[in-house]
Amino acid sequence: MSAGIHIRNLSFSYSGGKPALKNVSLDVKPGGKLGIIGPSGSGKSTLLLHLNGILNDGHGHVEIGGTKVEKKTLPEIRKMVGLVFQNPDDQLFNPTVEEDVEFGPLNFGYTREEVSLRVREALRSMNLSGFEKLTSHHLSLGERKRVALATVLAISPRVIAFDEPFSSLDPGMISQLVALINNLDATLVIVSQLLMPLIACCQDIAVLRDGEIQAAGPKEEILRDRDLLRSNGMDPGFYLDIYQEYFM
């Protein structure tokens, strides 16, 4: 069961820094799939951290599944929103895959039987059955990314927020991850610099630059506006031009 996201006039500054988010307003309906693109340092990751309440002292209003993100609702919010970090090594800190995947469910107070079931199911859905006793550090990047996603799936979140899930992956691994993401039963928010896999996963796209939403809407509409993409350094035509020059 997925949950909707409602953000209104969200502004945030890191201490001593320039504003990272300025009056951001976004809506994602339950089950919706939103991609967020934008140049480096545009505030994409900061926005994701607000969805889970890691950052919750900004101005504005963030609501997940009808629950406002604030200090007193954090346990409920964190159960509802799973965050998949950019670098899987930042998410995997236990000696074995199994212990990393069970970390979330144990924190949320599930029974041991329930935790075992969730771990098994999360690993199976990521094609990682049999990896339970392996050390995360010894896995390939693609496998570590899938384990990181399994650690979140084990909580059964209603919203999953991905921070650069496709970075550093080869095309084969990207297509595998796209297939896995498309099978998820949750509201998705995906931040990525790679436009093509994002298009394959999302229905809507928002463009963020300097902490401000430049445009948001159905992906077809956004992709048609090449000036918008070019001005934000996301023009896929660059790759098309190279392809045409050498192969057509």
Next chain:
Amino acid sequence: MKHSFIDKYGNLDSFIHRLDARIKLIALFSFILIAVSEPRGILCPFIWYGMIIAFLVLASRVPVRFILGRCLVVSPFILLAAVFFPLSSMITGDFRGFEAYRYEYAVALSIALKAFSAIILLTLLVSTEKFHNLLLGLRQMKMPRLVGIISALMYRYIFILSDEALKTNMARESRTPGKLKMNKFRVYGNQSAMIFLRSLDRSRIIYNSMLSRGFTGEFPAMRDTGITAKDAAFLFFFILILLAIRLTNPGILCLNNLIRF
């Protein structure tokens, strides 16, 4: 990156692994207390203590080589402390020839035996229990919550530090053909500072990832932490045997008699 976890044999299955963490902690403290309280220079009971330790090590299925390796790491400190005792007597008093210092030799040996026994059992304890279960056991034994959290986070952050150290080492070596020619202190100093700064940043991100999965300051354990009748029976007989050795001081196979101290 290759890491060596201190509890890397914690996943093995043996009756010692299955004991509750609290039982193992109490057993260890009891052993240390009883063995340390043996009078100075008394060696005989250590044959019996040694047999108990050997039984526990073999029963745990933790490789003997691993445990001996850990002992080897601390052995210089123990041996230094042990050797210092007879030496100080020889230096501070009138030197009466090496033969005259039998009691001091016995004291030195008993110091070394006490220390090695404790180290072996301590290694066995951390090798037969997952680290977070040990912390949970200590918490259940009223260790302050803050100490538990700091220990758990420190254990995890050690790996971040070693990760960053490995990465910066690779970066340095990749641009250092052969021996380092620049000012070594400056290079290593800068590298160390960078390791700490990067580790601090990564620690912050990892802490965020823990918060995002419901971390509230406690590391919950997967294992059932209830003390069973078997656990209690083990502890009872373990302490009973130790007390029997301590109080009766059995003389069979006594090293004191064999080497006539």
